[in-house]
Amino acid sequence: SNAWALSGARTSTGKPFLANDPHLEFRAPILWYLARLETPDGVLAGATVPGVPFLLIGHNGHVAWGFTTTGADTEDLIIETPAGQPGTYRTDTGDGMAEFGTRTEVIKVRDGAPEILKVLETPDGPVITEADGRPVTLSAPYLEAGDRTPEALLALNAAKTKADVAAALRQFHAPVQNILYATRAGDIGMITAGRLLRRKRGGGAVPLVRTQGPVGYGGYLDPSVMPRYADPPGGVLLNANNKVTPPGFPFAIAADWPPPFRARRLADLLAGDRPDPITPQMDIHSAGAEELLAFALAQLDDVAGRRPLVRTLERWDGAMDRRQRAPLAYMFFALNLKRAIFADDLGDLIGRWHGLRIQAVVRALTAGQPWCDDRGTADRVETCADAVVRALDHTARDLMGLDRELGRTALWGDVHVARFEHPLFRHIPLLRDWTTVEVATDGGNDTLNRGAMWLGRKDAPFAHRHGAGLRALMDLSDPDGSRFIIATGQSGNPLSPRYRDLADAWRDGQTMTLGPDPSGARDVLKILPKD
Missing domain, CATH: 2.30.120.10 (Aminohydrolase, N-terminal nucleophile (Ntn) domain, beta-sheet knob region)
Known part of the structure; x- marks a missing residue:
């Protein structure tokens, strides 16, 4: 997920701005439901989940809030x-x-x-x-029994100050999350909330044998010692599932953190006196691709560097654009390079080591020959340049095969298709086709406009299966002007025109307000008490 908060000093309105796009597995209907709740105590607008009697992400006119996953090891x-x-x-x-x-x-x-x-x-x-x-x-x-997370969320819906936010999140138990908030009074902050273990033994990375010593945990960290940031001098707080602990933090939250590529890109886009707080949600530049190609193509000599495929990759600007061929070439190349370097070392396990593993590949390229040498060839010692050339050869064959299959030059959008399947009807052939929503999309695993794939799947490994099913842009200078979008539609009924009518708008970065005037609504359903 991505979230960022700008203080009033960094916005054109002088009031804070908060954006959030939580990343989850796609389904149809999408998990989220947009809602505006008007009560005698106030107005809330944002996103909930059907059956939940309050907002999960949104604003109440005084406070706006959003979530990203911490990735804490709590099992x-x-x-x-x-x-x-x-x-x-x-x-x-x-x-x-x-x-x-x-x-x-x-x-x-x-x-x-x-x-x-x-x-x-x-x-x-x-x-x-x-x-x-x-x-x-x-x-x-x-x-465990006694989880008070619903009470924490209910209190968050009613919060009017940053102190109210902190008090509400003391009751937040599971799962561990980063909550970014902004207040109309001018505050911004981020609090990591949830139960973190005080383990009796081990760090959680590997299973424990009970007979070898104490297991379990002796309580939880007090919420007051969890990572939290408030009103930074630079006026920007952001998180893209990157590491949240400051240097010297004395408690273990996780042994591993996701790659920092999205967070780096977000920090770059939010630099400057008056950054655009909206466009990062649809940004499709892959900092991961930029890093991998810089190290990989540097291995080649002048002869190998003159290949047409190399020129395609060198000229590419790193945008995972569905209308371009270069992102497709990059994805084939990155997967083939991972296999060229590590398949001889991992054997059959290479098929279970999913993803591009950009950081591991870059480390291998910088370490040189030991990783790049192919153990299957006893009569010679391969270099990293050899591994890159093998990956290029495989990539050229992959591209030609896909071109033949399509009968034309394949583009990224031919394979990177967001597929929203009904959780039940997807198992029934005719109903699956009727209820599935598909739309070609931009993005990739490492872009802010998240186009995450399950690269280990044999069927459609480049399909877009995980990403921002909800986007929220909350302006504390004009809360009613805050904008939202969900990925499929507001209805869960496949017979309704509102089942899939937001898919193209979501793909193209369009948003809508949830303001007080319903006159612009396409449909209005009134549920009234019986006389």
């Missing part, structure tokens, strides 16, 4: 050791024994007998697998 896997008697396991002393708790779940099956599922439990959580005779317990804060 632990605990490997249990059977104690020899049915239904028992060894305790953390190694010689003690305890009984699994049990509960029964009934799973109803249409046109069939119900399935009875017996779930084992330890004090740390449920057993999620018993593969190889070793039960594994999942321990996570979101499984």
Whole structure:
């Protein structure tokens, strides 16, 4: 997800501005539902999820707020050791024994007998697998009773000051999120909220064996010590799922953070005295592609550098534009280069190492020969230039094959198609075609206009499957002028014209207001009490 807040000192209106586009897996209808709520206590506008009685992202005229995922490691896997008697396991002393708790779940099956599922439990959580005779317990804060996150969100909807925001988020338990906010009084801030573990042992990166020592956690970090930023001197706060902890932060939140490419690009676009706070949402420049190509093409000598494909990549400006061929060439090349460098080392595991792995490829190119040498050729030692040439050869064949398949020159938009499938009807062939919404899109995994793909899939690996199903642009100088869009439509009924009527507008970066005047609405449904 992306979110940024500008103070009034950085906007043309003198009031703060907050933008947010949460990235989730696509589906039809889209998860989000736009709403304006008018009550005697005030007006709220933004996005909710059907069934939730308040806004998840939006503004109330006084405060605007949005979310990005922190990526915190809040799950632990605990490997249990059977104690020899049915239904028992060894305790953390190694010689003690305890009984699994049990509960029964009934799973109803249409046109069939119900399935009875017996779930084992330890004090740390449920057993999620018993593969190889070793039960594994999942321990996570979101499984515990007493979660007050709904109350936190309700209080956030009513917040009028930054102090109200902070107080509301003390009750936010799961999942761990970064909440960016802006107030009409002129404040901007970001608070990381949610339950972070005080682990008894380990950092959460690998499973723990219960018999080797204490497991679980001894409470949570106090909300006051979680990362938070308020009213920075530069007047800008941003997050694109990048690292949130400052240098010297004493607590572990995550062992790994997503690549910083989107955050870098966002910081560049928001530099300057009066940056445009709107255009970053639709930005399609790939800083990741720029970095990878700079290191990869530098390996080539003059002869290899004269290839037409190399010239295409060198002249490309890094825009993942659906109307261009260069983004398609880049994606084939990046995947082929990853395989050329790492397939001989990983073997069959290369197919499970999904994504472009730009940072790993760049590290290999800078490390030189040890990674680039092909272990399958004992009679010679390959260089990184050899790996790049192999990747170029494979890319040329991939492009020609796709051109033959289409009967013309293939472009990025031919394969990068946002596909919104109905969660149930997608399993039924005729209904799948009727309920699926498709639209060719710009973007890629590393662009602010997120066009994320599941590159490990054999079917349509370049399809756009994850991204900003909601975009929000909230102007605290004119809250009613704030603008929003969702990806498919407001209706969940495939028979309704409002099921898919926003798809093209969403793709093209159009937005709408949720102001007080409904006269411009395409349809109005009034639900009135019966006399």
